[in-house]
Amino acid sequence: MNAIKTNDENQVIEAIKYRPAVSVILPFDSKISLKSEMDHKLKIALEEAKRQLLSVYPDEKAYVVINKLQKLIAGLKYDMAKKSIAIFVSPLTEKVIYLDTEVKEKLIIDESFEIRDLVYNKTQALTYILLLLSAEHAKLCQVSDHEFEYLKSAFPLDTQAYENDISERVSNFSDPANRKEEVLNKYLQHVDQSLTEVLKQHHLPVFILGTDRALGHLKKMTRNGKYIAEFIQGNVLEAEETKIRAIMAPHVSNWRKINQAAVLAELEKALDQKKLAVGMKEVWQAAAHKNNRLLVVEKDFMYPAHLGPSADNIYQEDISLNRPFYIKDAVDEVIEKVLESGGEVEFVDNGSLHNYEHIALVEYYSN
Numbered sequence: 198m199n200a201i202k203t204n205d206e207n208q209v210i211e212a213i214k215y216r217p218a219v220s221v222i223l224p225f226d227s228k229i230s231l232k233s234e235m236d237h238k239l240k241i242a243l244e245e246a247k248r249q250l251l252s253v254y255p256d257e258k259a260y261v262v263i264n265k266l267q268k269l270i271a272g273l274k275y276d277m278a279k280k281s282i283a284i285f286v287s288p289l290t291e292k293v294i295y296l297d298t299e300v301k302e303k304l305i306i307d308e309s310f311e312i313r314d315l316v317y318n319k320t321q322a323l324t325y326i327l328l329l330l331s332a333e334h335a336k337l338c339q340v341s342d343h344e345f346e347y348l349k350s351a352f353p354l355d356t357q358a359y360e361n362d363i364s365e366r367v368s369n370f371s372d373p374a375n376r377k378e379e380v381l382n383k384y385l386q387h388v389d390q391s392l393t394e395v396l397k398q399h400h401l402p403v404f405i406l407g408t409d410r411a412l413g414h415l416k417k418m419t420r421n422g423k424y425i426a427e428f429i430q431g432n433v434l435e436a437e438e439t440k441i442r443a444i445m446a447p448h449v450s451n452w453r454k455i456n457q458a459a460v461l462a463e464l465e466k467a468l469d470q471k472k473l474a475v476g477m478k479e480v481w482q483a484a485a486h487k488n489n490r491l492l493v494v495e496k497d498f499m500y501p502a503h504l505g506p507s508a509d510n511i512y513q514e515d516i517s518l519n520r521p522f523y524i525k526d527a528v529d530e531v532i533e534k535v536l537e538s539g540g541e542v543e544f545v546d547n548g549s550l551h552n553y554e555h556i557a558l559v560e561y562y563s564n
Contacts, residue, residue: 220285222283223235225281232275238302265286269293294312323449326339327403327405327406328392330388335350336434350395351390354391385414386418392419429445461545473558479558481530489561492559495545496545496547501525501526
C-alpha cells in the first residue's frame with residue numbers, strides 16, 4: 198500500500214483528533230520576560246505533562262507526544278512581539294500559536310484545543326486607560342477585569358507643581374481668578390501630554406472620570422480626542438477600586454455595544470469595496486490564501502464540515518460521520534489561520550451577522 202501523500206496527510210492532521218493530546222498555554226511577553234525565566238516555566242510544563250501522560254498511557258504512546266512537545270518547545274521563537282503562546286500536540290498534529298491575548302498558565306491533557314475560547318475571552322475582557330481627574334489632581338490607570346494598575350506619568354499631575362511657574366510670570370496685581378485659571382490650564386495641558394505618552398505605549402480606549410469643571414476644560418484642549426471613549430462625571434480620586442469599577446461598569450458595557458456597531462459598519466464598508474468574504478465557504482477560501490485583515494463571527498456560530506477535493510473547499514456536515522476529512526468546527530480552523538497570518542478576530546452577538554451568513558472576513562485586497 199502506498200504511503201499517504203503529504204497533502205492528504207496534512208488534511209488528516211487538521212481534521213482528526215488523536216490521543217494522548219497536550220495543550221500548554223502560557224504568558225509569553227518576550228519584551229519583558231527573561232529568556233531564562235520563560236525556559237524555566239516551559240521546563241516545568243514539560244515535566245508535568247510527562248508525569249501526567251505516563252500515569253495514564255503506556256510509555257510508547259506517551260513518549261510520542263512528549264518528544265514532540267519537547268521539540269516544539271526547543272524551537273520556540275523568542276523574538277515574537279506577542280503576549281502569550283498556545284502549544285498543542287497529539288500523535289499526528291502539532292501547533293504553536295503566538296497570541297496578542299493575556300492568558301493564565303494552563304496545562305490540559307486530552308481535551309480539545311479551543312482557540313475560540315482564548316480569543317473570545319480576550320475580546321470580551323476589555324482593557325482600557327482610565328484617567329481620574331479633578332481640578333487639583335489626576336491619576337492614570339490601566340484597568341481590565343483582572344487588574345487595576347496606577348501608571349507612572351511623564352509630568353506632575355497636580356496643580357501645585359505649576360503654581361510657582363505661573364506666579365513668576367503673572368503680576369501681583371493680576372486678578373486672582375485669572376491666575377487660578379492659568380494654573381488649571383497649565384496643569385491640564387500636562388495631564389493631556391501625560392495621556393499622550395501613555396497612549397504611545399498602550400493602544401487602548403480611554404475613559405475620563407472627573408469633576409465637571411476639570412472635564413469641561415480638558416474637553417476643549419485635549420489632543421487625544423480620537424482615543425477617548427467617554428467623559429464621565431464623578432469625583433472619585435480617593436475612592437476604593439470597587440466603587441470606581443461599579444461606576445465604570447455600565448459605561449464599559451455600553452462601549453462594547455458601540456464597538457460592535459463600529460465592527461458591523463466596517464463590514465458594510467468592506468462589502469462596498471468588494472473586500473468582504475461572506476459565509477463559511479468564502480471565508481475559508483480567503484483564509485487559506487492568507488488574505489485576512491479582520492474576521493468577524495457570531496460568538497456561538499459553529500460549522501462542522503468535511504474537506505472537498507482541494508484544501509480550499511469545505512462542505513457543511515450535520516454530524517460527524519467519522520470520515521477521514523471531517524472537521525468538527527471549521528470556525529476554529531479559520532480563527533487559527535487568521536491569527537497566524539497577522540489578522541484580527543472579533544466576536545459579535547448571535548444574530549448580528551444574519552445577512553452575512555453568521556461569519557465574514559474583511560480582506561486586504563479584492564479578488
